Amino acid sequence: xxxxxxxxxxxxxxxxxxxxxxxxxxxxxxxxxxxxxxxxxxxxxxxxxxxxxxxxxxxxxxxxxxxxxxxxxxxxxxxxxxxxxxxxxxxxxxxxxxxxxxxxxxxxxxxxxxxxxxxxxxxxxxxxxxxxxxxxxxxxxxxxxxxxxxxxxxxxxxxxxxxxxxxxxxxxxxxxxxxxxxxxx
Amino acid sequence: xxxxxxxxxxxxxxxxxxxxxxxxxxxxxxxxxxxxxxxxxxxxxxxxxxxxxxxxxxxxxxxxxxxxxxxxxxxxxxxxxxxxxxxxxxxxxxxxxxxxxxxxxxxxxxxxxxxxxxxxxxxxxxxxxxxxxxxxxxxxxxxxxxxxxxxxxxxxxxxxxxxxxxxxxx
Numbered sequence: 001x002x003x004x005x006x007x008x009x010x011x012x013x014x015x016x017x018x019x020x021x022x023x024x025x026x027x028x029x030x031x032x033x034x035x036x037x038x039x040x041x042x043x044x045x046x047x048x049x050x051x052x053x054x055x056x057x058x059x060x061x062x063x064x065x066x067x068x069x070x071x072x073x074x075x076x077x078x079x080x081x082x083x084x085x086x087x088x089x090x091x092x093x094x095x096x097x098x099x100x101x102x103x104x105x106x107x108x109x110x111x112x113x114x115x116x117x118x119x120x121x122x123x124x125x126x127x128x129x130x131x132x133x134x135x136x137x138x139x140x141x142x143x144x145x146x147x148x149x150x151x152x153x154x155x156x157x158x159x160x161x162x163x164x165x166x167x168x169x170x171x172x173x174x175x176x177x178x179x180x181x182x183x184x185x
Numbered sequence: 186x187x188x189x190x191x192x193x194x195x196x197x198x199x200x201x202x203x204x205x206x207x208x209x210x211x212x213x214x215x216x217x218x219x220x221x222x223x224x225x226x227x228x229x230x231x232x233x234x235x236x237x238x239x240x241x242x243x244x245x246x247x248x249x250x251x252x253x254x255x256x257x258x259x260x261x262x263x264x265x266x267x268x269x270x271x272x273x274x275x276x277x278x279x280x281x282x283x284x285x286x287x288x289x290x291x292x293x294x295x296x297x298x299x300x301x302x303x304x305x306x307x308x309x310x311x312x313x314x315x316x317x318x319x320x321x322x323x324x325x326x327x328x329x330x331x332x333x334x335x336x337x338x339x340x341x342x343x344x345x346x347x348x349x350x351x352x353x354x355x
Contacts, residue, residue: 048269055242
């Protein structure tokens with residue numbers, strides 16, 4: 001599977017869930033495949049999408065929050081897995097698109113291309129529901145489980161890097177944040 | 186009231202109820218009270234930059250957050266300020282307990298402590314120093330208005346002259 005297949009599947013299974021998208025390809029793809037007010041795109045803060053999602057999750061516990069992360073970004077902020085496990089918000093799903101590379105900087109292999117397994121790190125951090133997937137069928141099953149379980153959940157989805165959508169024509173972080181906030185009304 | 190009670194009263198009066206932190210000896214005097222108070226949702230993190238991500242998320246969800254850190258943690262937080270909080274205009278209060286301040290014993294804390302205000306100035310982040318116990322609550326109230334109306338992060342520095350530092354006195 002690739003990232004766009006994964007994002008399409010996520011979008012097909014949710015209604016008004018809040019999504020926080022990692023910077024670069026995940027933001028570009030989510031914007032291209034399904035721009036909606038409940039999407040918060042990242043133009044900075046590399047590594048922090050799961051922390052941002054945690055802040056949202058504790059503030060609006062009645063809403064489900066989905067963080068779309070990447071392997072290179074999560075490797076920058078591994079402590080967040082332990083923080084999420086300690087806080088244990090039941091409405092948080094953390095999905096990691098693991099393409100085993102820093103895609104935005106030339107495709108250099110990340111640590112997950114070698115011996116590192118982010119799903120084991122998530123398990124070791126104490127996240128209650130952790131899945132590791134490598135096909136769209138496995139991802140679909142894991143997503144259904146996460147959507148029907150008390151969270152927090154973490155899905156580490158191995159993907160093939162198949163390119164990304166063009167970035168949005170206008171890069172407007174503040175306008176995006178305002179729209180996201182207004183979507184909560 | 187003590188500076189500890191004054192900080193808590195200031196936060197409560199402005200409904201700042203999500204607190205994310207990496208502890209130090211000084212701020213723990215406040216944080217342990219916050220943890221015991223059901224008004225607050227308190228989120229300890231592993232590294233300071235995370236707490237800014239959490240505070241950003243709280244604002245995205247229409248809440249109000251404050252972070253607590255030691256001055257050494259400001260260096261760990263700069264990317265979240267420059268690439269997230271500032272370009273998105275996302276406000277939150279940052280309580281920074283100063284090391285490298287009066288009474289410091291550790292050379293390893295001096296360079297970072299001295300640099301706190303120049304770093305904040307370079308980033309254009311307004312900062313106020315809580316150096317008089319009787320003014321602490323008032324400054325927090327005013328800072329909260331400024332921060333959340335101005336839609337910028339704002340720093341409140343906790344100097345050792347207020348708290349006595351790590352040992353409580355010099």
